[in-house]
Amino acid sequence: MTEVKYDVLGIGNAIVDVLSFSDDKFIDDFGLRKGTMILIDEERADVLYKNMGPAAEVSGGSAANTLAGIASLGGTAAFIGKVRNDQLGNIFTHDMRATGVRYSTPPATEGKATARCLIFVTPDAQRTMNTYIGACSTLDDSDVVEEEIAASAITYIEGYMWYEPSTKDAIRKAMRLAKKHGRKVAFTPSDVFCIENHHQEFLDLIQDCDLVFANEEEVKTLYKKDTFEEAAEAIRGICDIAVITRSEKGSVIVTAQETIAVPAAPVAKVVDTTGAGDLYAAGFMYGLQRGWGLKECAELGGKCAAKIIQHMGARTLKPLSDLVEAA
């Protein structure tokens, strides 16, 4: 059996985030749905960018953020995702590798530019994300490398990647290979919009997963339940471990046998919620791969989320390893 070299391998969109502050009027004026992610075409991206305030660029992408988080905590991680060989692609690639994530997917040499996500952060610290998916959509199953999957304890899949026949093929191949090599599969449905667009497919995917990360609204949407309690019961036992994040209410871990509620970590001031779920997943999986109890995993996840929402963007420029030492 292949030796485990990576705690987690992730498959996701390779995106550079373009972050700015905006007011609620902007969200209304441009017909955005606050707190969600939508895919936009290049024309719409140009219009939104033209009207966006001054911005900062930070590498992003949901699964990519999670892997950067794991590496930053001191774990090992690998990423599969597609950029173009342009300036933003170089930035994304640099940041992954500089954080210590193995990233060897060949960049596209023609076609659409590297993806960017225009993120508007409102005074309530909510982020509204508009993604021009660009080169990400050209990922296909030839980019999924069997030896990397075989060498990864967990293969982590972001729901955002589930939109093209070719990207779905890539995900299916990765899940198949993970099972073949006796590895775990983790999945996040990513967003309520994604669930609405791929409802039955996501329910099917979750049945094949060992681990699912979703927030409260996402679990309610998945199982068409009105209350958190009903939703938590609906997902119980479908996958080994369901991790439900609840913002300031903390998180709840649901397994066939138990329900573990963990309060949120203290936060001085929420600046930007971008990446909260991604970094929670990083902390949780980091702990899980080290044999920690589920409660301890959830606590580290919560600390990582608390850390990231106190600054702008979903990546930290300084290592997160002090959170592990404190745990």
Next chain:
Amino acid sequence: MTEVKYDVLGIGNAIVDVLSFSDDKFIDDFGLRKGTMILIDEERADVLYKNMGPAAEVSGGSAANTLAGIASLGGTAAFIGKVRNDQLGNIFTHDMRATGVRYSTPPATEGKATARCLIFVTPDAQRTMNTYIGACSTLDDSDVVEEEIAASAITYIEGYMWYEPSTKDAIRKAMRLAKKHGRKVAFTPSDVFCIENHHQEFLDLIQDCDLVFANEEEVKTLYKKDTFEEAAEAIRGICDIAVITRSEKGSVIVTAQETIAVPAAPVAKVVDTTGAGDLYAAGFMYGLQRGWGLKECAELGGKCAAKIIQHMGARTLKPLSDLVEAA
């Protein structure tokens, strides 16, 4: 006479900053001189970037930061500087315009890429800057638009721009036009390295200026003096107003008639000193154009500098106008 439309027009390098944290060992290992800016070629930029930690991209450029600061305070500003029509050029252009700065220099459509500055921020919050100047060096006097200079109360020139015959021509033309239209000229020598490389030329330039911004080390280097007091006496009267910044010691304004010392604004925690001088100049010139006393100008300059060094990068994503209201 042309109506004044801009408080300040600046000529400078159009750069996207690539910011990361590093340790002192990195500075030593790569032979960098802490706290300064040096120009590097593409090969060296690739080596440094490859070894740099995860980074954030924020538009920069010394004069450009100053203009963004003036616009952010609620003033009016215009910029002349050269990007290429690439992704980083689009980012730079967007951020200038989104902050409210008029920026109409046509981008280069071929040749070198948009400039980037690799900035290593050490635990002492000092920044060490390595600039691949790229498209900036193709600025020439045809980019200096007479009607913009005529419409600007102050034409502000950064010493960093003084390195190519064509960029020197552009600066000379701008100074000539400012005088022709009865406008003020302001200059910053930018950096001790720049002064060492262009010593006599900078001394000559300063004699033609109304306003000079320099830090203590720069004034000492310009006039070859060992103490601050001697350096301040040496520059007295050479230009109408010499503004000398002294980091945590505040700033000193020297005119033929008087010397005004203003303490530094309080700072909770210095994160990154990138842009401190640029933002000081923004606050000072904002006040000057509104007829404030020199002491009040220096105080606002100090507040702007204090604001910017408490976060990463030389631009703020939120307006600075609350600093004016508090003044």
